Each structure stands twice: as C-alpha cells, then as structure tokens.
Amino acid sequence: MLKNVFIITVLCGLFISSALGGTLSGRVNFDGKPPKKRTIKMDADPVCGSSHKEPVYNQSFIINEEGYLQNVLVYLKDIKYAGKTPDTQAVLDQNGCMYSP
Template sequence: KGTIKGVVKLTGKPVEMKVPAARKDAPVCQDKDVVYNAVVVNDGKLKDTLVRIAVGGVQGSWKAPDAHAVVDQKDCMYEPRIQGVVSGQQVDIKNSDRTLHNVHTYKGSETLFNQAQPRGADPLTKSWSDGIIKLTCDIHPWMRGFVVVTDHPFFAVSGGDGSFAIEKVPAGKYKLEAWHPRYGLKTADVTVADDKPAQVTFTYAGTEAEPAENKDELKGLW
C-alpha cells in the first residue's frame, strides 16, 4: 500500500465577497458582515478541494465506518464546508447557532429533504449512497456545505496550504479527481507503489465555470 500526496493550486484571482447578514437574526448573523469563503487561497494554494480516486476505481467492497461524520451550522455557515464520506456512512447535521436554520439538501437539482432545525434541536442523521450532496439554508441563502459520497475511503480535502494526502491506497494505477465547489472537476492519472508516495498537483486557472452540482451558487451573486 502507498500514499497519494499533492497540492491544489489557483493561479488566477480568487473570488472575494461579503454577504449582508439577515437582520432578523441579531446578534447571531447581523453584528458583522458574513464573509462567504467560497474560495480560500493562501499563497496560490487552494483550500476545500475534495480529492478522491474516481468512483468505481478501486477493486473490492468497502463498508461504511461506524463513526458518524458531522456537519455543523455555526456562525451562520456550514462547517466543514466540504467533506467526503463512504457510501452509507451516517452524517449528523447539527445546529450550534442560537437561531433557526432549515437544512435544505440537493443532489443536482433534486431536493432530497428540507427540514427546519431550531436552536438546540437534536441532530438530523442522514446517509446517502452516492453523489455530491449540497446543503443550503433558505433562511440564510449564503450558507453552503457539500458532502461528497464515494464507494471507497480513499479521499481527502485540501487544507489551508492546499495540501492533501490519501493513505493506505492499494498499489495500482488510478484516475484521481479533484472537485472544488466553485471551480469544478480536474482529473489526473496516478500510479501508486508500495511504500512510495505518489505526487500529484492540480491547478485551477480561476476561469472555470461553476460545476453543475452547484450551478445556482448564491443565485448568481459572484
């Protein structure tokens, strides 16, 4: 088994935007402008990109882990903004804010569920078999979160320095995918050897169109 390591870069100018907060939520969302970090870049390195071996690209079957993944609504944002889960893995959606949210999830243009979640409510526990799941809030329309569902556990999300690492990958040749909520999909071929890291760099120009999974992002307010 080996490791796939790499970095995600952005060569163009990142999107910068502040979203006016909902006034009825003072002081939860109103006391300052909400900075919608759709694109987070440090020294040309891009955060929040999901990198995975393509679906169906790893031989064998993989059981969903017993541990639940967690998505939290905190400071009127979804945290983490993007994460990967294995098919069938339970996801707990929490509301840590002192205000009402409604969790409106999509797969493509299809609504999967739309449920109010008051402050202090129990988590909503969901699972999905495949796809890129988008989480929104109709009360606070800038809120976006993404859960990328894969049929194996070989995925990672790029950190603040753009780096990622996928460990314990069976030796072999694979197609690697990088998906960013604003800039979409990039692919690369990679060969993994036992005990020898494979190195991959993904580069976005910043001119890419919004991906279909997120086409209505902030209703065109970029």
C-alpha cells in the same frame, strides 16, 4: 475572473491492493489573481444577522497565503471498495447560519 486552477496531486499507495486500501493526498494550487471577497447578506434572518459582528464573506474560494485552495472536493469515478465503512460519522456543523467545514 478566474485564470487557471492547477491540481497538484501526489498519489501514495498506488500499488497497494484494494483489500489493504491506499491513501490519496495532494494540494490544489490557485494560479492567477484571486477573486475579490464578496460579503454575504446575513440580514434575511434576524438570528443570522445578529450572530455576526463582522462582515461574512462568501467561502467559494478560500485561498491561503501559499496560494492553495481550501475545502476542495475530489471525486473518484468508477472506484470499487470492498472494505468496511468508517465507524465514525462525518460531522457537518452549522454555527451562526454558516456550515462548517
């Protein structure tokens, strides 16, 4: 079903001290034939079913026109951070029984 997923990562600020922090950026390129879109049955709950006029597709693999995966999670293991946590909270929203982002 899936061939290979290549991770192209560009590290910026690699040599900046941990006190100043750094930046991690990159793209995840999907190589191969993308999986077929699969519809999600939204009729288990009447509110969910009535919230969508068009079919709703599984969003496990969202690939843009350039072949890059969307909504990728990067996990950094054994990282020590002594800085301040952000003042703003992350927002996870639910519209039409679908979470975003």
